[in-house]
Amino acid sequence: MQPSxxxxxxxxxxxxxIRRYEERMAEVYFEGKTPRFDIGWGPVPGEMHLAAGQEPxxxxxxSHLGDHDTVTGPHRPHHLAIAKGVNLxxxxxxIFGKKTGLGQGKGGHMHLFDVAKKFSCxxxxxxxxxxxxxxxxxxxxQGKNWVAVAFAGEGAANQGSxxxxxxxxxxxxxxxxxxxxxxxxxxxVPKAASTAVPxxxxxxAAYGIPGAFVPNNDPVAVFEAAGIAxxxxxxxxxxxxxxxxxxxxxGHFQGDPELYRPKGEVDTLKGHDPIARLRTxxxxxxxxxxxxxxxxxxxxxxxxxEAYAFARNSPYPEPTEALKxxxx
Amino acid sequence: MSERKITMSKAIAEAIDLEMARDPxxxxxxxxxxxxxxxFSSTTGLFAKYGGDRVKDTPISETAFIGAATGAAAEGxxxxxxxxxxxxxxxxxxxxxxxxxxxxxxxxxxxxxxxVLMTAYGGGYNDAAQHSQSLYSLFAHVPGLxxxxxxxxxxxxxxxxxxxxxxxxxxxxxxxxLMGLGWMSSPATASTPVPEGDYTVPLGQAKVVREGQDxxxxxxGWMVHRSLEAAAELEKAGISAEIIDxxxxxxxxxxTVIKSAQKTGRVLVVDEDYQSFGLSGEIAATVAEAGxxxxxxxxxxxxxxxPYSRPLEQYVLxxxxxxxxxxxxxxxxxx
Numbered sequence: 264m265q266p267s268x269x270x271x272x273x274x275x276x277x278x279x280x281i282r283r284y285e286e287r288m289a290e291v292y293f294e295g296k297t298p299r300f301d302i303g304w305g306p307v308p309g310e311m312h313l314a315a316g317q318e319p320x321x322x323x324x325x326s327h328l329g330d331h332d333t334v335t336g337p338h339r340p341h342h343l344a345i346a347k348g349v350n351l352x353x354x355x356x357x358i359f360g361k362k363t364g365l366g367q368g369k370g371g372h373m374h375l376f377d378v379a380k381k382f383s384c385x386x387x388x389x390x391x392x393x394x395x396x397x398x399x400x401x402x403x404x405q406g407k408n409w410v411a412v413a414f415a416g417e418g419a420a421n422q423g424s425x426x427x428x429x430x431x432x433x434x435x436x437x438x439x440x441x442x443x444x445x446x447x448x449x450x451x452v453p454k455a456a457s458t459a460v461p462x463x464x465x466x467x468a469a470y471g472i473p474g475a476f477v478p479n480n481d482p483v484a485v486f487e488a489a490g491i492a493x494x495x496x497x498x499x500x501x502x503x504x505x506x507x508x509x510x511x512x513x514g515h516f517q518g519d520p521e522l523y524r525p526k527g528e529v530d531t532l533k534g535h536d537p538i539a540r541l542r543t544x545x546x547x548x549x550x551x552x553x554x555x556x557x558x559x560x561x562x563x564x565x566x567x568x569e570a571y572a573f574a575r576n577s578p579y580p581e582p583t584e585a586l587k588x589x590x591x
Numbered sequence: 592m593s594e595r596k597i598t599m600s601k602a603i604a605e606a607i608d609l610e611m612a613r614d615p616x617x618x619x620x621x622x623x624x625x626x627x628x629x630x631f632s633s634t635t636g637l638f639a640k641y642g643g644d645r646v647k648d649t650p651i652s653e654t655a656f657i658g659a660a661t662g663a664a665a666e667g668x669x670x671x672x673x674x675x676x677x678x679x680x681x682x683x684x685x686x687x688x689x690x691x692x693x694x695x696x697x698x699x700x701x702x703x704x705x706x707v708l709m710t711a712y713g714g715g716y717n718d719a720a721q722h723s724q725s726l727y728s729l730f731a732h733v734p735g736l737x738x739x740x741x742x743x744x745x746x747x748x749x750x751x752x753x754x755x756x757x758x759x760x761x762x763x764x765x766x767x768x769l770m771g772l773g774w775m776s777s778p779a780t781a782s783t784p785v786p787e788g789d790y791t792v793p794l795g796q797a798k799v800v801r802e803g804q805d806x807x808x809x810x811x812g813w814m815v816h817r818s819l820e821a822a823a824e825l826e827k828a829g830i831s832a833e834i835i836d837x838x839x840x841x842x843x844x845x846x847t848v849i850k851s852a853q854k855t856g857r858v859l860v861v862d863e864d865y866q867s868f869g870l871s872g873e874i875a876a877t878v879a880e881a882g883x884x885x886x887x888x889x890x891x892x893x894x895x896x897x898p899y900s901r902p903l904e905q906y907v908l909x910x911x912x913x914x915x916x917x918x919x920x921x922x923x924x925x926x
Contacts, residue, residue, distance in 0.1 A: 302775050303716030308901060310718055360717070360900030371719040371899030386721035387679060388651045421650035422682065449651055451627040457650040518774050523626050582906035585898050 264490035266483060268550055270326050274482045275545060277325075278318035278538050280563050281342045284351075285315040285513070287567055288341070288358070292517050300518055306359055306575070309371055314342035316480070316512035319537045320444045321346035323477075323485025323507075324412060327493040333398035333411040335391030336384035338373045343414055344384070349377040351566065352573040361577035368580045369588060388449075389422030391415055392441060396432050399439035399496075410438045410496040417506070418449025420463040429504065433470040438496035440489070441504045446511035451523035467504040474504040480537050483544075510535070598771025598782045600632035602744040603709075606751035607634065607671060609789045611641055614669060617755060620647040620656055621673030621709075630675050631711050631770050653683035657708065661691045664704045669755060671707040677726045677764065680710070691760045692735030703758045707751075712740075713766040713813055713863055716775055717904055720896035725812075725862075728869035730762045731840040737761040737794055738840040742769065742815040745783045746838055749792030757794070766813040766863075778816035795842030799851070803833035806857035806886075806918055809848055809874050811837040814861045814909060821914035828915075830922055840870065848874060849881040857886040857921045861909050866891035890917045 266274065288311065295305025302308065314321075317339070325346035328334065336343040344354055350365070357364025358372045365375055373386035381398070385391055395413035402409035419425055420443050432439050443463045447454055460466060467474025473495070477488045485507055492503035510532040514521045545551035551559075597605075611617045619634055625648040628635035638646040649656040653674055660670040674680060680687065687708070694702045714723030731738045737759055741747035747765065754761040769781040800815060801822055808818045815836045822832040833851050837844065852858045858878050860871040871889035878884040890909040898904050 300774050301716075302718075308717035309899065310722065357899075360903075364900075366899075368900030368903060369720075369896075369898045371717070373721065374719055374899070386719070387682070389682070418651045421652045423652070423654050424682070449622070450630070451623045451625070452648045452650075456648060579902045580900055582902045585895055585903040585906045586893060589895050 264487055266326065266486050270486070271483075271541075271545060271550060274322040274326060274486070275538070275541050275551070276559055276563065277322045277346050278482065278541065279560060280566065281318045281321060281345050282315055282538060283563055283567055284341060284345060285313040287571060289313060289513065289517060291571070302518060311372060311517040312339040312515065313513045313517065314339050314511075316510040316532065317342050317444055317446060319480050319482035319485050320414070320442065320507045320509050323482045324440075324442055324489040326486050327489055328410070328412065330380060331407065331409045333381040333395060333409070335395045335411070335413045336382070337388065337391060337415045337419065338384070338386045339416070340373065340375055340384035344375055344377070344382055347380050347382045349375065349380050349382050351570040353377070355570040355574035356577045359574040359577070360579065361574060362580040363573070363577040367584065389415060389419040389424040392424050392428035395439050395441070396428050396437055399432070399437040400435065402438060408438075408497045410440065410493055412440045412442055414442045414444060416449060417443050417445040417447075417454050417463060418452070418457060419443070420466065421457060429466070429470040429472070429502070432502035433472045436499070436501035438499065439502045440492045440496060441502065443504070443506040445506055445508050448511065448515065448523070450515045462506050464504060464506040472502050472504060474506070477505060477507045480509045480535065482537055482541060594784050595787070596782050597744055597785050598777070599741065599744045599747045599765060600635065600770040600772065602748035602785050603633045603751050603765065604635050604637060605785075606748045606789070607755070608637060608640065610752065610755045611637070611645060616667060617669045617671065618645040618647070619671045619673070620649050620660070622649055622651060622675055624648060624673050629673060631765065631767055632772060633673060633709060633765065633770075653679065654686055657683045658686040658690065660706045660708070661686060661694065661704055664706045665694070665702055669705045671709060671755065673709045675711060676722050677710045677712040678721050678724050680726070687736070688733045692733050695759065696735055704760050705755075705758045706760045707754045707763055708760065709763040709765070711767045712764045713768060714897045714904060715768050715813070715908060717899055717901055719899035723897035723904075725864035727762070727764050727840055728864050728873070731870075735760065736841060738764070739794065739838070740764045740812045740840065741838060742812050742836050743781050743783045744771075744785050746792050746798070748785055749790050750794070750838065752789050753791045753794055756791070761794075764812070768813055778813075780816050780819065792838070794839045795844050797838055797844035797847040798836045799833060799847065800836045801832065801834040803831035803855065805831045805855060806833070806859055806921055807848070807851040807855045808832050808834045808859050808861055808914070808918070809837065810834065810861040811840070812863060814863050817909060817911050818861050818914055820911035821918065824911060824915045825918055828919065830918060832918060843873070843877070845877045845881075848877060849883050852878045852881070852883040858884070859914070859918055859921060860889040860891070861914050862889065862891040863908065864891060865894055867894050886921050888917050888921055890914050
């Protein structure tokens with residue numbers, strides 16, 4: 264399954280939107296935190312986990328999903344939320360802790376909930392697998408051909424929830440896809456020091472379901488592998504497991520000293536930038552020109568400017584609103 | 592005694608270091624405790640000194656490695672296990688509350704489990720509902736777990752020595768905002784003079800950190816510092832507050848609390864945990880059972896998850912103003 268010209272362009276644009284969103288967030292995050300860094304200061308306080316470099320995972324999979332399909336994400340969720348079509352203004356406002364945010368300021372960046380887009384995420388590692396199974400079960404019980412996709416880092420594949428979910432999904436033949444984003448590190452711990460097998464895709468065999476490893480952080484390769492898995496799920500043939508090799512350009516969180524990373528590693532990774540590679544491919548294929556690329560990037564900046572301005576200009580919730588929403 | 596002043600994180604790492612040096616059975620495992628030195632610097636320097644065999648990074652497999660701590664302890668080892676945030680304990684709770692906490696009892700005391708489970712708790716820096724909880728009362732509720740919550744570097748070191756030498760499971764809670772990290776504000780009073788050598792602070796011995804006559808503030812952890820600030824304000828209004836730092840929840844030093852309640856006649860509990868079914872209720876019951884309960888109030892998180900947005904989080908966490916207001920309210924009451 265090859266992406267159409269439109270799909271390629273959507274992936275390209277969305278990857279740029281994600282990248283620039285994260286770069287901009289990195290800048291905003293350090294507002295009020297310089298010269299002295301304090302995690303609780305500035306317009307965006309708390310932990311911040313950015314996904315620059317991991318765009319191919321999001322766009323390659325999300326190309327096959329619609330609003331009816333459910334996505335659960337981990338603590339590093341922005342790329343997935345953006346590719347799923349989560350309202351960018353409301354998401355950004357949430358990250359700024361504003362009343363106009365997705366959760367009216369209650370959740371923050373690790374806890375984004377967009378009911379209309381069937382997107383949610385959690386700050387707990389491996390916590391997104393079981394709810395994705397539940398969404399898939401709900402679709403199946405209601406006779407819908409909707410699917411659910413759970414995303415998590417490679418560190419999450421050592422959680423009990425991952426293995427329990429694989430078994431249950433296989434047993435009940437649920438229309439669910441478990442996607443492991445292998446960005447090489449669980450905070451500071453490299454994959455080889457945490458995981459007994461070279462690729463988590465191999466673990467699918469233990470549950471009698473298909474498992475595919477997608478190397479090279481390439482959106483088109485992700486598109487192809489995810490296409491097969493989603494189609495299988497829609498046709499009632501059950502779950503699949505994908506592991507996608509990807510790269511984390513920033514630290515685990517903003518402020519991470521990254522002493523565990525070899526010097527120059529990030530520069531090497533950036534030399535293999537999936538956006539630049541797709542750009543070359545699109546240029547060579549005559550799909551993209553210098554002019555259309557510039558216009559596209561300008562439109563992306565305008566969209567971001569709108570979202571960030573909305574977030575900045577929105578009011579904070581009233582303090583007493585802290586007491587609301589424990590129950591509906 | 593040395594007069595050098597160190598942070599709480601350094602005090603904790605130092606106690607672990609000294610215990611590892613004196614007893615080869617002591618070892619550390621957890622997420623990012625190796626090269627990283629613990630996300631909150633509780634194990635800084637240990638990996639370089641003792642290597643990966645005794646300072647072990649683990650996969651994100653808490654049921655496995657916390658359960659393994661129980662198993663290793665039963666075989667005579669003395670594991671110190673870190674799980675980064677107390678909020679994360681849900682994933683491995685069965686190994687803790689059905690096994691680590693109960694095996695000693697169910698074996699008629701024949702199984703010893705000298706495990707220290709170390710974790711970060713608390714909020715105040717906008718990390719939202721899954722990374723800001725206190726939850727120590729949840730663990731104190733389960734029989735079989737000792738629960739330690741230091742408020743400063745001196746106590747942190749002495750309590751860690753005691754915890755490691757204890758033949759029972761000890762849950763060791765440190766507040767992120769007390770650790771003296773370069774990237775998170777700490778009250779100046781959290782770093783204290785700390786002796787370089789080893790020493791112990793007993794479990795179950797609260798400390799009167801401020802003497803007073805008009806009311807007793809019972810608290811622990813970060814809230815000790817906020818209560819001290821409140822007490823300074825109250826002093827200006829002519830109110831003399833006594834402050835008790837519980838230091839450990841299990842065992843709980845009920846005697847010190849009761850004695851102070853008998854003296855002042857008013858008890859105010861300041862707790863960063865959720866209000867209902869927890870520490871504040873336990874203190875009220877303790878004082879009431881002793882017949883010493885005349886006037887009681889509490890300032891705690893009002894039974895909502897910790898919200899992300901700054902004005903919301905600041906509203907739910909006890910602060911010097913809300914503490915002082917509650918105290919003044921008690922003094923204005925008749926009697």
